[in-house]
Amino acid sequence: MAKLKTYKITVGASTENLSEIRDFVGGHALEYGFDDQKVADIRLAVDEACTNIIKHAYVNDSEENLAITIEVDDEKFMIYLIDRGEGFDVKTYQKPDLKSQIEQKKRGGMGVHLMLNLMDEVTYKVKNNMNVLYMCKNRN
Amino acid sequence: MKTFKISHRTKNGLEVLDLQGELDAHTASQLEDALKNLIHNNKSNIIVNFQELDYIASAGLGVFMAYIEDVRSTGGDIKLTNMNDKVYNVFDLLGFPTLYDILQDEKQAVKKFLNEKG
Numbered sequence: 303m304a305k306l307k308t309y310k311i312t313v314g315a316s317t318e319n320l321s322e323i324r325d326f327v328g329g330h331a332l333e334y335g336f337d338d339q340k341v342a343d344i345r346l347a348v349d350e351a352c353t354n355i356i357k358h359a360y361v362n363d364s365e366e367n368l369a370i371t372i373e374v375d376d377e378k379f380m381i382y383l384i385d386r387g388e389g390f391d392v393k394t395y396q397k398p399d400l401k402s403q404i405e406q407k408k409r410g411g412m413g414v415h416l417m418l419n420l421m422d423e424v425t426y427k428v429k430n431n432m433n434v435l436y437m438c439k440n441r442n
Numbered sequence: 443m444k445t446f447k448i449s450h451r452t453k454n455g456l457e458v459l460d461l462q463g464e465l466d467a468h469t470a471s472q473l474e475d476a477l478k479n480l481i482h483n484n485k486s487n488i489i490v491n492f493q494e495l496d497y498i499a500s501a502g503l504g505v506f507m508a509y510i511e512d513v514r515s516t517g518g519d520i521k522l523t524n525m526n527d528k529v530y531n532v533f534d535l536l537g538f539p540t541l542y543d544i545l546q547d548e549k550q551a552v553k554k555f556l557n558e559k560g
Contacts, residue, residue: 317468324464324497342497342528349499353467400507400537407511409504412536416500419535 309372315356315385316364323352323370327381330372334379336439343420344379344439350413351383351435359387359433376441383435389428448476454552456487462494465502474505477520481509486518487559489551493524498532506542519543519558521551 311326313319328345336344352368360366371382395418398411417424423438446469447462457480465473480488490506492498506520513520521543525533533544545551 317466320466320468320499321464324466339528339531342531345497346499346532349466353499353501357467400541404507404510404541407508409507410500412500412503416532416535 305375307374310369312367312369314364315360315366315368315387316362317353317356318364319368320349320352320356323368324349326370327372330374331379331439334374335441336379340439344381347417347420347424347437348381348383350416351437354390354413355383355385355387355433355435358390359385361387378441379439381437383437385433386431387433389433390426393426446472448472450476450480453489453548454556456489456552456555457485458489458491458548460491460494464497465495466497466499467501470499470501470505473502474508477505477509481512484516486513486516487555488513488518488520489548489555490520490522491524491548492522492526492529495525495529498529500532500536503533503536503538506538510542519555521545521554523548523551 309330313322324345327348328341331341331344348370355368356362366387369384373380395414397415403409417437421437422440425436427434445463446465449460451458451460459476461473510520523545524547525544530544533539538544543554545554
């Protein structure tokens, strides 16, 4: 069995911390040996996921915490985002229609679409009353 | 924390916003304020130059979604220029190229505005 390495940070649930989160996952993705595009994909997917948690699960309550855990083995770069806010199921998600949103001057709903496009796997589950969002990028 | 900067200038009677740094859910409000300010002052021929922008998240794209109709309804437009490949990729993934004018450089945007105004 391939050896697993784990890295973790916990930050306050504020958009102020998004750049720190991006640098944390981007740094480890680079160290893992991913090319520039894959590093950029991971930075963006994690940013979008954390933005959704901060804005929707925690409704901008920066007293709350957001834990980001990275696990890597020889084949996969895995990210777990854990929060205790209001849950959200990626399975119920529908792709936004950009044209009609523009006509209605509506924004949002784009983050999950990006996450699903940028990562090889995205799943969501509730475990011990916590929301666990799992995302994975394969080495190859 | 990474900085995001936005500055405003005029060129050939058009409004140009230069973006710099990283545009995410935290910094998007600065772009929103700058666009609102232009629209409030009836300035609707707007070029946004992405030359110095290193990163964009969907919150940044959301600002363009929220204001493009206001600008177009008064006969103007928001034209986006000088994006690096990674930034363009995000616009592309979300289907922006068919609905927004995304141009190679600012010169092309100026030319297009001047042609449209005839």
